[in-house]
Amino acid sequence: MKVLYFAWLRSKTGVAEETLAPPPGVTTVAGLIDHLKARGGGYADALKDLSCVRIAVNQEFAELDQAIGAGDEVALFPPVTGG
Amino acid sequence: MKVLYFAWLRSKTGVAEETLAPPPGVTTVAGLIDHLKARGGGYADALKDLSCVRIAVNQEFAELDQAIGAGDEVALFPPVTGG
């Protein structure tokens, strides 16, 4: 599974992109986020307030309950500010 | 008094602009139009349906009851179609 971080989520985690093998039991975005928060440090800080976090799975906007698997690309980022 | 005609009012009257001394009794745009219609021919044809005629006095939109005098510029034209 590929996980991408943008804007201040990238700054806080210190990672732009990582490939990880999600542990058994991680079947949704919510599960993945709990897994990442458990790493503590920048991850816990970046993900502490999910109202400020937006999610895309395979480059489409998604919600916390979206099912994900090993082949998916999951992106975590703040609300967008383009235009 | 200067009277101007635009678009098909000009085509019908055959006149773009004329200077006339309004006869006594012509004190409003309506009075002027009656005076012009009485000339018959192209004037009567151009002014027969006033729902298709717009009026400006001194380059401001005006209504039939607008008071006019010798020094005024009166324009008669169809609804505008610019832009």
Added chain:
Amino acid sequence: MIKVQREDFDVGAELDALARDNHAIGGIASFVGLVRDVAGAQSVGAMTLEHYPGMTEKMLAKTEAEARRRWPLETCLIIHRFGRLEPGDRIVLVATASAHRQAALEACAFLIDWLKTKAPFWKLEETAAGTRWVAARASDDQAAARWVAE
């Protein structure tokens, strides 16, 4: 700013000039009206735009002033051509610049809607069957009227 002219205009250059050196501008909305040619029996070869010199400038300036009164614009431009124009030719440019995009977009729509019913221009179309004066459209009156209601 108001320009009434026979000559064509350069949209890119006009928009660049609007924003130049004013870093308070966050967005420029614009509308360019073109001579349209409807294919078929009603096909238009060209048209001639007649106007009322003097009143035209007055009405466009009033329209601009009203837009500036209603929205916080940094600047505002109306260019309207007259004379003979062919299909694809530019007729009119309205452009509005503001710190905020909604003000620019709304003021731009307002300017073109008002101009359509208040600026003394008349179109004479050339068709295969001869020339004809374009009739005013009720939809233009309705479009202008919504800015009064608001």
Added chain:
Amino acid sequence: MIKVQREDFDVGAELDALARDNHAIGGIASFVGLVRDVAGAQSVGAMTLEHYPGMTEKMLAKTEAEARRRWPLETCLIIHRFGRLEPGDRIVLVATASAHRQAALEACAFLIDWLKTKAPFWKLEETAAGTRWVAARASDDQAAARWVAE
């Protein structure tokens, strides 16, 4: 058409290209977004636009498709830049061409409103006090939401 690029663009040339040889077009509406510099303590020196390559193109293409579904557009263009930009620099161009001006004007407003909340771009501003990520604005969500309600 969608373009996501680091380079600047030429608004006049882009608009000309949109209308070229299509005489069914009666009007082109456009919006250009610029880097704004608010004077004072919050003064912005420059900003860097980060985006999500791949998803950006996908979301812009979806936004264009939705505009074409809702309005009778002859053509439609979105250009969005990324990378470091300075005050006065162009960020985005949206342009819509239609036979009728209301369709062009409404679709243009729709495109920029949707893009503001759906295209994955993030602004990092440089100020005297350091860099800061620009926060999303509730007004942008409201502007996008009105196109759902309609």
